[in-house]
Amino acid sequence: MLRVTDVCKVFESARGTYFALDGVSLTIRDGEFVCLLGPSGCGKSTLLNILAGFESVSGGTATFNNTAITRADRERVMLFQDAGSALLPWLSTEENVRFGLRVRKVPKVDWPATIDKYLRMVSLDSHRAKFPAELSGGMRQRLQIARALAVEPKVLLMDEPFAALDALTRRHMHTVLLDIWRRTGKTIVFVTHDIAEAISLADRIAVMSTGPRSTITRLIDIGLQRPRDMTNPKVAQLFNEIESLLTPDVLRSSERLEVH
């Protein structure tokens, strides 16, 4: 169980202090798929970094299974938007997965089977000799996923992993991810600013407000069967609801004026 309680995050720099997060509370159950949704710069990555242990909280607490998160831990693996810089460009597909097994001190005898298993899971087993520079954007993300899964973490923290992909590839990646999630039962925290993506993936969506002092303004339980039918009227209703939450107040009032 991942839990943040009343978390604040203040960035201090030479140019002054910035209150990024204020009073963020969220509990994520094991095996749950939660999307963090919010406008650019609201602090989604910051919250994810706190969950990963890359950033410390300025106030409040962040815990994983009731122990405070103080540093990065192999139970929670982060997946980055820019797979190109997260992967090791000097290692092949297969060697990138092996790197994780090596630093995690998985016994050597288990390496080949583990590598096979996870490369097959993301359909990269026929590209194992290629280098990251020779993979497409979607393939790089799948490799990043395989590398993360291979070290068998409990939690996947994903920071806009599919934002740079084209719509078709992104939809395919959603299928791949949901399939893996169903099979492995990982807890997934998925950051996005794409409302449709959040609705099609998540069990729950945490909608965040615009910074500074951003917080979670609404927790939405999707409660729809998977695979999700995006033409379902409930989806449109959710979409509008979230969109109105994300629209800045100024814009909303001017829209209201136009209606009258």
Add this chain to the structure above:
Amino acid sequence: MVNVPDSRAPFSAAPLRGKHTWTMSPVSRSVLLAGASILIAFVAWQFLSTVLFNPFLIPPPLEVFRTAIPMVASGEILADVSISMVRVLVGFVTGSLAGIIIGVLLGRIRLLHDVLDPIIELLRYLSPTAMIPIAVIWFGIGELSKYFLIFWGTFFIVLINTTAGVWRAPIARQRAAECLGANRFQIFMLIVVPSSVPYIVTGMRVAMASSFMSIIPAEILAADSGIGYLLQKSSMLLQTNRIFVALLTICVLGFIVDRIFRIFVDKVLARYMSFVSQT
């Protein structure tokens, strides 16, 4: 195994043209162009030598080759070349090693950087040439002073580039490794150092060129052997032919050494040199 994308690929993958069209592989094309460039240089040289100036100030190409043949045949050139090359090599290798090691440490240990950086920033303005007089007093005119001067020139260039490379190791790559389970030492050795290889190589290439430039003044002012000494001696005796042989030798030597360096990088370090663009 070299699996890095070949920058020449788009050329070789170009569609074949019709059989009546004049075609040529990109390699022979570049060889031809290089040949043409050299030919033009020789013609210009001949022109400058015989028409614009006079053959004593600028000896014509054929005259220079006539002078070169006995110098090559007797082994005189080879002896000077190998002496200079050993000096460059020793200074360059030790300078690069020291530059890489200290550069990596400075890039990683903030305190060390803050303490040493001001000193480095000041000292690096002392070119190897500026250090010749003191080097002679410290180390004499023997080999040690040449090693020192080349070391001096190489060290700062490699150091600064290495530190820059270490700083630019992508934070996402380090964090990814960290949550996979890598400890600090592993992140350093397996992520940060390999990520900075392109910067280190760039630094070393620049330093190599600078070594070639600084060995000459060092030998002119304080040596009794080497290419620089050959230049100096020939100048005293007003032997412009021999000066030109020495100058040509430096050009060819620098070119060859840079090629060897590049081939080494392509063969051994290729996988560390590739950048992955964002999608």
